[in-house]
Amino acid sequence: MSAAEMTDRIEKGSPRLKARIAGVSYLLVFLTGGFALFVSGRFGPSAGLIAGACYIAVTLLFYGIFKPVSRNLSLLAAVISLLGIIIGPLSLLHLVPFSISPLVFFGFYCLLIGYLILRSTFLPRILGVLMVFAGLGWLTFLSPPFAKFLSPYNFIPGLLGEGALTLWLLVMGVNVERWKKQASAARE
Numbered sequence: 001m002s003a004a005e006m007t008d009r010i011e012k013g014s015p016r017l018k019a020r021i022a023g024v025s026y027l028l029v030f031l032t033g034g035f036a037l038f039v040s041g042r043f044g045p046s047a048g049l050i051a052g053a054c055y056i057a058v059t060l061l062f063y064g065i066f067k068p069v070s071r072n073l074s075l076l077a078a079v080i081s082l083l084g085i086i087i088g089p090l091s092l093l094h095l096v097p098f099s100i101s102p103l104v105f106f107g108f109y110c111l112l113i114g115y116l117i118l119r120s121t122f123l124p125r126i127l128g129v130l131m132v133f134a135g136l137g138w139l140t141f142l143s144p145p146f147a148k149f150l151s152p153y154n155f156i157p158g159l160l161g162e163g164a165l166t167l168w169l170l171v172m173g174v175n176v177e178r179w180k181k182q183a184s185a186a187r188e
Helices: 003-012 015-038 043-066 071-092 102-119 125-142 144-150 153-171 176-187
Strands: none
Touching: 015 043, 015 153, 015 176, 043 071, 043 102, 071 102, 102 125, 102 153, 125 144, 125 153, 144 153
16 A cells, blocks of 8 residues: 555544544554663664654644644644654664754654644643643753753653643544534635
8 A cells, every 4th residue: 555545544534533543653652662762672673663653653643633723734743753753763873964862853743733732623722732841841852961951851741741642532532523623614
């Protein structure tokens, strides 16, 4: 199946189902990413690759979920997320000509997703506020010495914001009626 066909199938699915799948994928990012952080040997990098694959799924699903809010900002968020996902493994292989933490990209991604949630009608605004908070936490990695000074406390906003969004998507999904109304308004 091509990427275009997969994107088309995702777009035609129920917004609540997409949100729940995004929640499951996000939970897998937390679990496999956490495992990769704390496990050395050959299993750590493998878990990191699985976390990256799950984050790609989250990114694509979020693009479809937030497209009715702003197609351009949703696309920008997806591109930034994918850059962060790509830069992580490339940095480990010393294939990136500059030194930047992938968490910086996820910081900008969380800021954009937070903004999209705040502008949406189908998710609670508090989730948007928490995602902006998460983004600010990840942006501390713009300065490695500052991030190291704040560690491990600079991980707390990400855990709270992204964790709250993950749980909401798993339990509640999105308000389908409001999502469809916003999607219909975006098409007009």
